[in-house]
Amino acid sequence: MSNSFKMVAKTLFGFEEVLAKELRDLGAQKVEMGNRMVSFYGDTGFMYKANLCLRTAIKILKPITSRRVKNEQDVYDFIQSIRWESYLSVDDTFAIYATVNSTQFTHSKFIALKAKDAIVDKFRKEKGRRPNVDLDHPDLSIDIHIQRDLCTVSLDSSGGSLHHRGYRTATNIAPINEVLAAGLLLLSGWDGQCDFLDPMCGSGTMAIEAAMIACNIPANLNRKEFAFEKWLDWDLDLFEKIEESCLKKTRDFHHSIIGMDKAPSAVRKANVNVENANLTDFVTIKEGDFFSSSKDVEGTLHMVFNPPYDERLEINLEEFYSQIGDTLKQNYPGTHAWFITGNLEALKYVGLRPSRKIKVFNGKLEARLVKYEMYAGSKKAKHQQDQ
Structure with missing residues (x-):
């Protein structure tokens, strides 16, 4: 698996072991459990398979880079240093979702805004135009996670949460996820x-x-x-x-x-x-x-x-x-x-x-x-x- 890369599958509390077993059974490499997540390695085909087959994953993220950051300016500079043209064209739309677990950074929406500015400014400077933000159906969904001072940027390969299987059109009061x-x-x-x-x-x-x-039957076959x-x-x-x-x-x-x-x-x-x-x-x-x-x-x-x-x-x-x-x-x-x-x-x-x-x-x-x-x-x- 020379083309394999690290991925992160997010899950609900208490399902980490179940998800790790699912991943091993599917053929994932280097499976490691965390809190509400399991990291693993696989190639692009395995990323497709994970999205299609995993029953207890909410999202499959593909981390692209990470860096230590001390303040908002560091975040801006770091996001701007990424070669976004490899993932996004100027005519595409994008959305950014951020989660922070840190004493320096306390406001996830502000981090998402800062990152958006960095990407937009970079495209404006280099191409004279900028891609637009679309929160509902973006061409690229970007996930930013700050743990203490480590900022990790990932591409969200799933989009909407994987609990949206596609078969449920009729629901009652409080349906189970x-x-x-x-x-x-x-x-x-x-x-x-x-x-x-x-x-x-x-x-x-x-x-x-x-x-x-x-x-x-693959969990997300009807998605x-x-x-x-x-x-x-x-x-x-x-x-x-x-x-x-x-x-x-x-x-x-x-x-x-x-x-x-x-x-x-x-x-x-x-x-x-x-x-x-x-x-x-x-x-x-x-x-x-x-x-x-x-x-x-x-x-x-x-x-x-x-x-x-x-x-x-x-x-x-x-x-x-x-x-x-x-x-x-x-x-x-x-x-x-x-x-x-x-x-x-x-x-x-x-x-x-x-x-x-x-x-x-x-x-x-x-x-x-x-x-x-x-x-x-x-x-x-x-x-x-x-x-």
Whole structure:
């Protein structure tokens, strides 16, 4: 891989290990975990593949250079020293996004503005004209990150966040982010080797992501565009070759994936999204109330869901969460039940002891992904059987 370069995949808190594994499985080199990010090496084809296939990445950045900076003037001079004509023509548009984690620099928008001035001034001086800024659909999206005094300039190869998969056109109240859904599924150990149920499926995201994992379908196959498609070195033939080879690696799936919701409007929306994702052969959405449902498959059932917590809907928490516990205990033997909640108090009402608790974030809200192991028969009998 002589043409390989360093890249950074950004992710959500708690998914660093999952993303590092995804990258290794895809064939990335020198994979290293950081805070909400994983760095790795690969070539241009691998950059395309990472954007297409990674389920838990929000963005793939390609760092181009970095330098120590002491003040705003240093930032301006540094940005101006970069050979922007290699990445941007005077007729292109660009956008700059900055994040700062530093005592010297405290205002990210000001840094972005300073960097924009540096690029514009450089083009004006050299070409007599300047490229325009376009925050919605730029030809080049530039990422500036200042950590203490180290300023790193990267090209954003993804564009809009990679959770915009392209299949979700219909949503309900507080839909779960697709990257969050995929990360929760991977953390839960979902691998497509048994039946799956999301008993409170909303707009169907969890069931769709579960099907894509089970069938090994590239996460962003339905996405409309990636930022790298507007780069000066964009290689369509290479991209199509990569896409074709990824599609050859899809797997057959011999179990059921069901999304259930008691709201007819949610069921309608979920069906639209399943159709958009071309997964009607694999995902069934049905109307039903979890609390009056029971397990209707042989063997193990894998359940992952995102029940409402008071941030989103007006519910009686105590009653609702104790009903979750009762339903699991009485009606779902032989089930690995996982759910996420942003209300840590509410977990007390479930009345079951979780066998796992994983700290994650849903947006800015600290949450827990919890697992309840529902045995077929009594736990004691199961324990004796395992001896």
